[in-house]
Amino acid sequence: MDVREVLSKVSGLDKKEVNEIWEKVKVNQKRLRECEGPHNFEQKGEGLRATFVCHKCQGELKSHEHIWYMRGLEHGKK
Numbered sequence: 161m162d163v164r165e166v167l168s169k170v171s172g173l174d175k176k177e178v179n180e181i182w183e184k185v186k187v188n189q190k191r192l193r194e195c196e197g198p199h200n201f202e203q204k205g206e207g208l209r210a211t212f213v214c215h216k217c218q219g220e221l222k223s224h225e226h227i228w229y230m231r232g233l234e235h236g237k238k
């Protein structure tokens with residue numbers, strides 16, 4: 161059983177839906193990886209459900225991922 165089959169079983173989503181999500185995740189990771197950087201994030205939404213979209217690459221991070229990215233930038237300056 162591959163990862164997508166497992167995700168389909170545990171999430172209750174059918175395979176087509178899992179594949180669509182999988183493709184979106186892959187596209188997003190590729191955008192973030194290939195960004196000239198540093199990312200220039202704009203916040204969309206509030207609180208824990210907020211997402212952060214980069215103006216340069218259109219890549220998207222969840223709230224907790226953005227916190228670690230910004231902390232990494234700060235520490236990188238030291």
Ligand SMILES: [Zn+2]
Nearest residue numbers: 195199214217
């Ligand atoms: Zn970016």
